[in-house]
Amino acid sequence: MLGLIITMIIVGLIAGALARLIVPGRQDMSIVMTIVIGIVGSFVGGFLGYLLFHKDAQDGFLQPAGIIGSIIGAIIVLLIWSRVGGRRSVTH
Template sequence: MSFLIWIIVGGIVGWLASLVMRTDAQQGILLNIVVGIVGAFIGGWVISPLVGVGTINEGISIGSVVVSLVGAIILLAIVNLFRRGRMR
């Protein structure tokens, strides 16, 4: 059941991050899900211990979704940096 939650929340978080980073036209739903899941992992691993907020695995809350969103935005910024040679 947690895998299904990862897919749903990952899709939403990836879509929101792609809107923030203005890469929504370049990505499809599958890439949004991947970005959301990897971003949630990055956020849970790096940001969550710094701010003391739980991760998506510990339960869905506003804080855990924000941490996942920030992680996904960081991931898209890194991808844009390598793809274009500069940040947008």
């Protein structure tokens, strides 16, 4: 179980960091948020992989993806995050 958690954190960091490099613009977020974006992106990539290819149907439709699916999912999550986060206004 500990190995799974450590693997998810490492894959999340890699996928989140690569997504931040690929998506243009500046993203003001911490390393922890980068890991969270990568982990959520992994599940988004797994969900999209299930919808497109119907693989691993016995495991359910919410599953972690491989590193490529994680990066694609993290890019999608980061784009959504930047659009939603960009709408916030700060009042002084």
